[in-house]
Structures are given as structure tokens and as C-alpha cells.
Amino acid sequence: MRKVEDIFGILELPDNALYGVQTARTVVNMSFSGHSLSQYPVYIRSLAAVKKAAALANAKAGVIDEFVCDSIITACDELIAGKYLEQFPVDAFHGGGSIGINMNINEVVATLAGDHVHPTEHVNASQSTADVCHSAIRIALIETAKSLEQGLLRIIRTLELKADELELVPTIARTCWQDGMRVSAGVVFRAAASALNRRMEHVVQAVHSIHRINLGGTVIGSGVGASREYREAVIPILTEVAGLPLQLRPDLFDAAQYPDDLGRLSSEVRLTSAVLVKLAKDLRLLASGPEAGLSELVLPAVQAGSSFFPGKVNPVIPETVIQCGLLINGNDYTIQAAVELGEVHLNLADGLMGTLLMDNLQMLTRTVDHFESRCLSGITVNEDICRQYADSSIPFIVDLKETYGYEQVSLWLKQWGPEQIREKIGRSEKHE
Incomplete structure (x- = not known):
């Protein structure tokens, strides 16, 4: 020492x-x-x-x-x-x-x-902590976001392939957790792919906005302590050093006080995570069972699910996605609260926001990789069970409504149950 x-x-x-x-x-x-x-x-x-x-x-x-x-x-x-x-x-x-x-x-x-x-x-x-760390954390976030974008592209492609694979398998839709109309088993995967594609576009737009930095603004954006020659040279040089199309923020006083560009990116990351969590929850329910649940889907078994129940396999990858989402939500809450901390001329929490956002990007990137490679790509379907659901009462009633109208089918339901309607309509159509 x-x-x-x-x-x-x-x-x-x-x-x-x-x-x-x-x-x-x-x-x-x-x-x-x-x-x-x-x-x-x-x-x-x-x-x-x-x-x-x-x-x-x-x-x-x-x-x-x-x-x-x-x-x-x-x-x-x-x-x-x-x-x-x-x-x-x-x-x-x-x-x-x-x-x-x-x-x-x-x-x-x-x-x-x-x-x-x-x-x-x-x-x-010619520098201050306020412009050095402001600029560096944004460069770090831009670099970190590249891996997330690549991961999202992979997961979108996997979901699209799974949707194509299950397109011709009929099952039942559920609204308010009640039986609904007949639908393709691939719809869940295609809708998720579409949502993630939209979310990725918004993440990319938010990343583009943080290419504008304040290097040269020194402490509060005035540029005091940095010569004009330095301020004119530093951003073009950093663009070459970092290999990124960086630009100077139009208003450097704004940059020192309002890091809402980080708040926007954090919000987009949180929403992307929310889409993945929604899908993970759906998969966990659709794969519930194997005997007392919905049992439509079979998720890949990656490890033992219980130290008590022999042979029990739990949906551990979807549950990991869900827990990642909880952590991302917590960090995003802190980031959004920190946007307000720019008392008068300087936001002291810019670095905290950026570091938490880096954590969120890295967590979500790793989770996307696990979700795609260890769960989504290996999902299979219980086709017989799906067809049983597709042939149940409510899809049959929906089909009747399209032929006989809402009021007529409602009257029949009031007079008879679904099975009686099926029997009577079946006989009538057979007689005709």
C-alpha cells in the first residue's frame, strides 16, 4: 500500500x-x-x-x-x-x-x-463531468442496444416460423378467459411477432435520438472553459473515434437539464419487455397441465421443475422472462422519476439513468436470447386437444350466428342448451 x-x-x-x-x-x-x-x-x-x-x-x-x-x-x-x-x-x-x-x-x-x-x-x-459522462453514457447505450436489436430480429423470425408451422392447426380463442371463436394456433405467435417488430422500430428510433450529445458544453451548456476551436472540432473527431454518426445537441442548456431522451429509450425498452412478458404469460397458461390444465402447447423441457414432484417440468424460461420484466419495470420507474431531478441548470442523475438503462438493455438482451433459443424455437402443439377445443360449443354457436343471426341463436340458447342445438341443427341440416 x-x-x-x-x-x-x-x-x-x-x-x-x-x-x-x-x-x-x-x-x-x-x-x-x-x-x-x-x-x-x-x-x-x-x-x-x-x-x-x-x-x-x-x-x-x-x-x-x-x-x-x-x-x-x-x-x-x-x-x-x-x-x-x-x-x-x-x-x-x-x-x-x-x-x-x-x-x-x-x-x-x-x-x-x-x-x-x-x-x-x-x-x-476543455471538459466537465457533465459533458463527458453525458456523452460517454449515450455512446455506451448505443453500443449496448445493437445486441438487443439483433436478438429481437432473431426472436421475430422464430415467431413467424412457428406461426407458419401452426397455421393449419385449429384451436379456440379466449376472451376474458372465457371460450371464444375458432382460431389458428399460430395466431398467438404471429401477433407477438408483429408486436415485437413494432416495438423494435420504436427502440431503434429512440436509440437514434441519443446520438445527439453535449460534448463541448462543459458544465451547464455554456461551453465556458472550452475554446471555440475545441468545440468545433471535438464532435466530428469523436464521431470518427467512436465510429458512430454523433451530432451536437441543438440546445446545450437543454441537454444539461433535461435527459428525457434517456427516459424515452427506457420507456421503449420497458414496453418491449412488456410484450415479451405478455407472450410468456400466455405460453405458460397454454402449456399448463399436463392433465389438469389447457395443455395446448408443449414447451421444451430444459431442467427439472421440482425437488418434490418427480418428473415435474415447469415453464422456467417464460417465468424468467416475467421476472426480467419486473426488474426492468423497477429500473424504468427510477429512470422516469430521475428525469425530474434536473434542478435549475443541471440534472445530476443523468449517469444513474444511463447506467440503469444499460442494465435493462443487457438483461433484456440475455433474456431474449434464452427465450428464443431455449423455449420458442422448440415449442410443439397438442393437435388433438386443440381440435377438441375448436369443436366445442362456443365456436359452434359462433358459426351458427353467422348463418342464422345473433337474435335467433340467442333464442335457441334460451330454449335449449348448446348440445341440444347442435343435435337439432345437425338433424335439420342432414334432413335437408
């Missing part, structure tokens, strides 16, 4: 620590969640991309010299390559408007760059 000192006193750091006293202060003062920044490598890579772009823009503006710039770039490239994750111990949800996250990246980059590079004077030149 080695001792370091600042105006608040002395702290001990591990001998191998690349971070410094500001990071250590954040760890000591604001750790509470058990989630460290090191658990979010995509965010660390995005922060390093921002620092790299800032160094290039600062060099172009004459704020730092080429030697310092090259040293920072080399250090950032190592972090972008995924090295030194363990050097980011700050709590990902700490207070202070993400100050510890920005200090952590500044100190690690400076140490890797060499003694001639200072964490705030050089690595953080």
Missing part, C-alpha cells in the same frame, strides 16, 4: 493502483450499490473514446502539445482495447453527478500516459 494526500487528508492506495486520490475518495465516500464501474466495460470504453477525442481536439486547438496528446491517445487505446478494467472501482451509482467516474478515467489515463500528463490539466482539458 502507498499513501497519498490531498486537502482532505491521507489515504492508502494499493501499490498497483493506476487511479489516484480522487478515485479513492469516491470509493470511500460514495460506495453503496455493490456495482462498480469495472462491471460496465462498454461504458469505460466509451469514456476512453471521449477522452481520446478530447485530446485530439485540444491538440488541434493548441490547448495541449502533441507529445501530451499522443501519450493520452496511447493510454486511451489501451482502455478501448479492454485493458485495466480492475482499475475502475468507483460505485457506478455514486452521487455527485458522476464526478467520481470522470475522475477515475482521468487518473487512470494520466498514469498510463506518463508523469508528464496531469489528470485534470491535460486529460480533462
Whole structure:
């Protein structure tokens, strides 16, 4: 251990620590969640991309010299390559408007760059935590959302194939959990595919909106502390470094105060999860049984369902989807509440919102993969049971209504039961 000192006193750091006293202060003062920044490598890579772009823009503006710039770039490239994750111990949800996250990246980059590079004077030149973390978290979310989009495309295709496979299998529809009309067993899957396709389009649109960032706005959007040359250069450079079509927010004061772009994306992710949860609940009911339930569908058996009942197989994958949805709902509630926390000139919860949203995207991506590969693709149908349901009383009554009219069939039902109607109408049609 080695001792370091600042105006608040002395702290001990591990001998191998690349971070410094500001990071250590954040760890000591604001750790509470058990989630460290090191658990979010995509965010660390995005922060390093921002620092790299800032160094290039600062060099172009004459704020730092080429030697310092090259040293920072080399250090950032190592972090972008995924090295030194363990050097980011700050709590990902700490207070202070993400100050510890920005200090952590500044100190690690400076140490890797060499003694001639200072964490705030050089690595953080022309920047503030407010524009660095705002921009980096959005880049991280854009990258994270790519996997979800790919997963949704796979699950939509699987649902469409399952709908085609079951198109000619008749069963019964249910409304208000009462028997309804005759319907194809494939309808449940086709409707879900259509809903998810729509949800994916809305997620993609919301992701597109967070390509607008505020780097160059410094603390509250005024740009104070950053030269005009730097502000003009930094977004185009970051676009090239990150490989994304990033743009400057039209109103940087708005960007500092209103992170509703994150609220919108979170809402779209929650709604996408809700569609999946609805489907999971339907599948769990349609596969209930095997003897005392609906037993229309058979879900793939992936593991033992009970430590008490031998041979019992539970719908564990749909139940995982449901529980993922509950967690996503909780995080989204916090995110939407945090939109309101931009007291006057700065929203301090922007980083919390983005990190929770990253959690939601990652959870939903993994859940989509499990749902598609371990459940949906292997579903089979109990065709005999489905046909029995399709030939039951209510579908028969619906068919009669189309021929004889609502009032006439209602009168028959009042006089006789469904089986008597079936018998009488059957005899009449046979006689004719």
C-alpha cells in the first residue's frame, strides 16, 4: 500500500493502483450499490473514446502539445482495447453527478500516459463531468442496444416460423378467459411477432435520438472553459473515434437539464419487455397441465421443475422472462422519476439513468436470447386437444350466428342448451 494526500487528508492506495486520490475518495465516500464501474466495460470504453477525442481536439486547438496528446491517445487505446478494467472501482451509482467516474478515467489515463500528463490539466482539458459522462453514457447505450436489436430480429423470425408451422392447426380463442371463436394456433405467435417488430422500430428510433450529445458544453451548456476551436472540432473527431454518426445537441442548456431522451429509450425498452412478458404469460397458461390444465402447447423441457414432484417440468424460461420484466419495470420507474431531478441548470442523475438503462438493455438482451433459443424455437402443439377445443360449443354457436343471426341463436340458447342445438341443427341440416 502507498499513501497519498490531498486537502482532505491521507489515504492508502494499493501499490498497483493506476487511479489516484480522487478515485479513492469516491470509493470511500460514495460506495453503496455493490456495482462498480469495472462491471460496465462498454461504458469505460466509451469514456476512453471521449477522452481520446478530447485530446485530439485540444491538440488541434493548441490547448495541449502533441507529445501530451499522443501519450493520452496511447493510454486511451489501451482502455478501448479492454485493458485495466480492475482499475475502475468507483460505485457506478455514486452521487455527485458522476464526478467520481470522470475522475477515475482521468487518473487512470494520466498514469498510463506518463508523469508528464496531469489528470485534470491535460486529460480533462476543455471538459466537465457533465459533458463527458453525458456523452460517454449515450455512446455506451448505443453500443449496448445493437445486441438487443439483433436478438429481437432473431426472436421475430422464430415467431413467424412457428406461426407458419401452426397455421393449419385449429384451436379456440379466449376472451376474458372465457371460450371464444375458432382460431389458428399460430395466431398467438404471429401477433407477438408483429408486436415485437413494432416495438423494435420504436427502440431503434429512440436509440437514434441519443446520438445527439453535449460534448463541448462543459458544465451547464455554456461551453465556458472550452475554446471555440475545441468545440468545433471535438464532435466530428469523436464521431470518427467512436465510429458512430454523433451530432451536437441543438440546445446545450437543454441537454444539461433535461435527459428525457434517456427516459424515452427506457420507456421503449420497458414496453418491449412488456410484450415479451405478455407472450410468456400466455405460453405458460397454454402449456399448463399436463392433465389438469389447457395443455395446448408443449414447451421444451430444459431442467427439472421440482425437488418434490418427480418428473415435474415447469415453464422456467417464460417465468424468467416475467421476472426480467419486473426488474426492468423497477429500473424504468427510477429512470422516469430521475428525469425530474434536473434542478435549475443541471440534472445530476443523468449517469444513474444511463447506467440503469444499460442494465435493462443487457438483461433484456440475455433474456431474449434464452427465450428464443431455449423455449420458442422448440415449442410443439397438442393437435388433438386443440381440435377438441375448436369443436366445442362456443365456436359452434359462433358459426351458427353467422348463418342464422345473433337474435335467433340467442333464442335457441334460451330454449335449449348448446348440445341440444347442435343435435337439432345437425338433424335439420342432414334432413335437408
